Amino acid sequence: MITMNDIIREGNPTLREVAKEVPMPPTDEEKKLGEEMLEFLKNSQDPVKAEELQLRGGVGLAAPQLDISKRLIAVHVPSSDPEDDTPVLSTVMFNPKILSHSVQDACLGEGEGCLSVDREVPGYVVRHARVTVSYYDEAGVKHKRRLKNYEAIVVQHEIDHLNGVMFYDHINEENPFALKEGVLVIE
Numbered sequence: 001m002i003t004m005n006d007i008i009r010e011g012n013p014t015l016r017e018v019a020k021e022v023p024m025p026p027t028d029e030e031k032k033l034g035e036e037m038l039e040f041l042k043n044s045q046d047p048v049k050a051e052e053l054q055l056r057g058g059v060g061l062a063a064p065q066l067d068i069s070k071r072l073i074a075v076h077v078p079s080s081d082p083e084d085d086t087p088v089l090s091t092v093m094f095n096p097k098i099l100s101h102s103v104q105d106a107c108l109g110e111g112e113g114c115l116s117v118d119r120e121v122p123g124y125v126v127r128h129a130r131v132t133v134s135y136y137d138e139a140g141v142k143h144k145r146r147l148k149n150y151e152a153i154v155v156q157h158e159i160d161h162l163n164g165v166m167f168y169d170h171i172n173e174e175n176p177f178a179l180k181e182g183v184l185v186i187e
């Protein structure tokens with residue numbers, strides 16, 4: 001199973017590569033990888049397993065973070081309602097692609113971090129507020145999905161990893177907390 005030791009950290013050149021498309025349908029090995037990535041995220045959000053395995057609570061993971069330069073991500077976004085156990089988004093996406101996006105931008109009020117970055121990098125990471133993504137599932141079936149709010153941010157963060165982009169590449173160097181008019185701040 002995947003643990004923190006399998007996750008490469010900034011400085012590893014793989015994190016700056018453009019990952020390769022996965023031919024559809026995915027091979028058994030690629031399907032297994034996707035399942036393991038999703039299992040890592042679920043384990044990382046389980047207090048007992050996270051403690052046992054010393055995992056950082058993760059909501060998304062991209063194959064390049066495992067030193068595998070393939071266009072494959074997993075996302076497991078829990079509901080913001082603690083009473084609700086159903087995640088708002090829990091899936092493996094092969095060859096995810098942003099088809100269209102809102103004019104409006106958004107950022108997390110807390111800024112962002114990354115499982116591959118062992119330091120705090122303060123500042124707003126401005127992204128699209130809403131995106132329409134297409135992706136293939138492990139059966140090779142094509143899906144199209146509109147995402148908004150936190151799950152839209154997570155998927156954009158993960159797709160960035162497939163293009164060698166790190167969250168801090170988006171932070172304004174002069175003023176990390178500069179915000180243009182109309183940017184939605186997601187708390």
Ligand SMILES: CC(C)(C)[C@H](NC(=O)Nc1cc(F)cc(F)c1)C(=O)N(CC(=O)NO)CC1CCCC1
Pocket residue numbers: 044045056057058059060061062065077078112113114115116153154157158161
């Ligand atoms: C880097 C880290 C702080 C671990 C971040 N987690 C997170 O932001 N909060 C979180 C953790 C949970 F378990 C459950 C939950 F609802 C929220 C994260 O997983 N990522 C994913 C990543 O590094 N992918 O490469 C960073 C997030 C920053 C914005 C979107 C993803």
Ligand SMILES: [Zn+2]
Pocket residue numbers: 113114115116157161
């Ligand atoms: Zn990341």
